[in-house]
Amino acid sequence: MTAPGALTGSSYQLRCIHCGTVGRADGSNLRCDECGNLLEVVFSDLKSRDSGTLKEIWLQRRTSYAPEDSSGVWRFRELLPNLDASHLPITLREGNTPLYELQRCAEAAGVERLLAKHQGMNPTGSFKDTGMTVAASFAHQAGFDWVACASTGNTSASMAAYAAYGGMRSLVLIPEGHITWGKLSQALDYGALTCQLKTDFDGCLKLLEQIVQRKRIYVLNSINPYRIEGQKTTAIELMEQLNWTAPDHIIVPGGNLGNSSAIGKALMEMKEAGLITSLPKLSIIQAEGANALVRTMRETGGKQLVPVQAETMATAIRIGNPASWKKAVRVLQATGGTVEEVSEVEIAIAKAEIGADGIGCEPASAVTLAGLKKLVDHGFVRRDERIVLILTGHVLKDPDFTIKFHRGDLFKDTEEIRIDRRPPIILDADPDAVLKALEQHERTAK
Ligand code: F0G
Numbered sequence: 001m002t003a004p005g006a007l008t009g010s011s012y013q014l015r016c017i018h019c020g021t022v023g024r025a026d027g028s029n030l031r032c033d034e035c036g037n038l039l040e041v042v043f044s045d046l047k048s049r050d051s052g053t054l055k056e057i058w059l060q061r062r063t064s065y066a067p068e069d070s071s072g073v074w075r076f077r078e079l080l081p082n083l084d085a086s087h088l089p090i091t092l093r094e095g096n097t098p099l100y101e102l103q104r105c106a107e108a109a110g111v112e113r114l115l116a117k118h119q120g121m122n123p124t125g126s127f128k129d130t131g132m133t134v135a136a137s138f139a140h141q142a143g144f145d146w147v148a149c150a151s152t153g154n155t156s157a158s159m160a161a162y163a164a165y166g167g168m169r170s171l172v173l174i175p176e177g178h179i180t181w182g183k184l185s186q187a188l189d190y191g192a193l194t195c196q197l198k199t200d201f202d203g204c205l206k207l208l209e210q211i212v213q214r215k216r217i218y219v220l221n222s223i224n225p226y227r228i229e230g231q232k233t234t235a236i237e238l239m240e241q242l243n244w245t246a247p248d249h250i251i252v253p254g255g256n257l258g259n260s261s262a263i264g265k266a267l268m269e270m271k272e273a274g275l276i277t278s279l280p281k282l283s284i285i286q287a288e289g290a291n292a293l294v295r296t297m298r299e300t301g302g303k304q305l306v307p308v309q310a311e312t313m314a315t316a317i318r319i320g321n322p323a324s325w326k327k328a329v330r331v332l333q334a335t336g337g338t339v340e341e342v343s344e345v346e347i348a349i350a351k352a353e354i355g356a357d358g359i360g361c362e363p364a365s366a367v368t369l370a371g372l373k374k375l376v377d378h379g380f381v382r383r384d385e386r387i388v389l390i391l392t393g394h395v396l397k398d399p400d401f402t403i404k405f406h407r408g409d410l411f412k413d414t415e416e417i418r419i420d421r422r423p424p425i426i427l428d429a430d431p432d433a434v435l436k437a438l439e440q441h442e443r444t445a446k
Helices: 051-063 074-079 103-109 128-141 154-166 181-189 201-214 225-241 258-272 292-300 325-335 344-356 363-377 399-407 431-444
Strands: 013-016 039-042 099-101 114-118 146-150 169-175 193-197 217-219 249-253 281-287 339-342 387-391
Touching (some): 074 258, 128 154, 128 225, 146 154, 154 169, 154 181, 181 193, 225 258, 249 258, 249 363, 258 325, 281 325, 292 325, 339 344, 339 363, 344 363, 344 399, 363 387
Parallel strands (some): 114 387, 249 281
Antiparallel strands (some): 099 114
């Protein structure tokens, strides 16, 4: 068992993804001093790892109650950058998320079997926690008093929680009117200084990069390479759950493109370290109204970003100028995955289908199922492939969307919506009335 204070993470360098210039590891720059591109963590010794020993150590830690072992992120610390020996991670015991079988969704998508790794089952209800524990720990180690992020809601909820738990102050910049109450309320509850700005997410991020030039504040958006490192563990844990047999295909929603970059980086590193023998395809799905990566791939082959003015009811991915687009393009090219876009109606139907399987998720996560259906239709995914959807946010993040959909307030009754909507029924407090409703339901529900 690992003694507190003796974390065995890996030594690494921060390097520019474009020109390879080595960056400073203290968080004082998130972009390359030479060319302005993003930085990434690079390990030099992946090939020399003993994969069998790593698998054993990681499994053994599941029996430990030490915070750094019971975290589903730090449990895999041999593939993470190392904190100094005197610093313990700020952990809310993130990760350790379930892998579910989606039976009805598999049928709806026309595939034999479908799995979903539910990152919404993290402490603050989204995948952001897996990256936040790492990046917040590095912020703390570097002695920052303030941390900050621009957010469509989940990053801010997560950052506020980890900052509070680690004793730092947090500044949240969010687009006014475009974040759900669930997410906003979390930032307030965890004590963040929350500023609703009259701009969109892309505007908030641009502003944040200007603010940190003027005050010593640590940026906790996914342009921070330590966020990406933590989010890698989703894929590592997934492979462990699959007994280290890689699936054929992993499907991820795309917004600012940090998560797809992280999962792709993990897949490539695991292959290099001999932890898996084949590389799954990683495909990225966006909302039609926020489809910058889809256009980038289709119109320029991934060479030049095509930014868009984003609009979608899946507010988590209402992003038009994704910061990590170059990292995501690299992942698509390395894994042979593709991009797809889905309509608002397709998102809503997929979300209701995931709910009807007893799992549930927020709208942005449901693009994965909606996208899978299209990839099967186009023949890019075969019926018998082993497919894993990454569900990124909890169903309770956006109850407004769910209630409006089932009440029929979200879309006019269109031909396209051929799914049972399940609005609440107002009845007299009378057993006969309830039984009558039940019988009618039995006659009409599919
Ligand atoms: N799903 C959910 C639930 C999200 O909150 C986000 C991003 C994504 C998918 C897309 O992930 O940006 O890494 O491509 N939310 C960010 C936020 C931007 O501020 O909470 P991505």
